[in-house]
Amino acid sequence: MGRKFFVGGNWKCNGTGEEVKKIVSTLNDGKVASSDVVDVVLSPPFVFLPLVKSLLRPDFHVAAQNCWVKKGGAYTGEISAEMLVNLDVPWVILGHSERRALLNESNEFVGDKVAYALSKGLKVIACVGETLEQREAGATMDVVASQTKAIADRITDWSNVVVAYEPVWAIGTGKVATPAQAQEVHSELRKWLQKNVSAEVAESTRIIYGGSVSGANCKELAAQPDVDGFLVGGASLKPEFVDIINAATVKSSA
Numbered sequence: 001m002g003r004k005f006f007v008g009g010n011w012k013c014n015g016t017g018e019e020v021k022k023i024v025s026t027l028n029d030g031k032v033a034s035s036d037v038v039d040v041v042l043s044p045p046f047v048f049l050p051l052v053k054s055l056l057r058p059d060f061h062v063a064a065q066n067c068w069v070k071k072g073g074a075y076t077g078e079i080s081a082e083m084l085v086n087l088d089v090p091w092v093i094l095g096h097s098e099r100r101a102l103l104n105e106s107n108e109f110v111g112d113k114v115a116y117a118l119s120k121g122l123k124v125i126a127c128v129g130e131t132l133e134q135r136e137a138g139a140t141m142d143v144v145a146s147q148t149k150a151i152a153d154r155i156t157d158w159s160n161v162v163v164a165y166e167p168v169w170a171i172g173t174g175k176v177a178t179p180a181q182a183q184e185v186h187s188e189l190r191k192w193l194q195k196n197v198s199a200e201v202a203e204s205t206r207i208i209y210g211g212s213v214s215g216a217n218c219k220e221l222a223a224q225p226d227v228d229g230f231l232v233g234g235a236s237l238k239p240e241f242v243d244i245i246n247a248a249t250v251k252s253s254a
């Protein structure tokens with residue numbers, strides 16, 4: 001059984017109610033590959049989750065962009081995993097590099113969040129990736145392995161986890177990783193999982209790529225054997241997101 005293609009759209013901190021309705025309507029009208037071959041998950045800002053859920057076609061799902069590390073309570077400004085479950089939001093993105101960098105989320109904190117969210121029944125898109133400085137210093141795999149280890153140390157069941165490899169230097173820069181660069185890290189990451197978790201987890205866990213993915217570059221990336229889909233930022237707010245979803249057909253026809 002192959003790994004099902006996965007395409008996430010991370011809208012980040014963008015959109016008005018009107019814009020959200022427009023994007024959803026474009027996606028609802030889009031002609032996309034069947035949900036048998038691709039999982040599509042949209043991640044609007046928290047405040048738009050109920051609106052998007054109410055309008056979105058039933059074969060697409062939603063994700064929150066973050067959640068709190070433990071049970072809710074006196075944590076002003078936070079949203080708990082329990083609240084997402086209560087609203088029937090099935091997925092959450094955790095450890096995005098913007099939160100790691102701008103809000104100082106450590107590997108351990110992200111690992112704790114992943115474990116807590118899973119324990120409450122959420123499915124997790126866990127993000128890892130190196131900065132340009134780390135890549136140039138030859139530390140890419142060390143960085144990605146420590147980020148993944150902090151998760152692996154805290155969970156045993158990987159069936160509800162998708163790992164998103166998002167090199168920081170490729171995010172929002174228009175400087176996409178080459179298919180070979182993406183394949184190299186994905187394949188190393190899969191080997192890491194095989195050695196440090198299990199062969200079964202390595203084989204079944206989807207590793208998706210994020211960073212300047214577009215309608216123009218998605219097919220070549222999708223053709224790489226260890227690229228199991230995408231986490232898309234800027235282009236997920238545009239009609240070309242439909243083409244990125246349909247990159248799944250590169251795999252299904254392979």
Ligand SMILES: O=C(CO)COP(=O)(O)O
Nearest residue numbers: 010171172211212233234
């Ligand atoms: O951060 C990303 C998705 O989480 C990628 O963003 P861009 O696609 O805008 O580079």
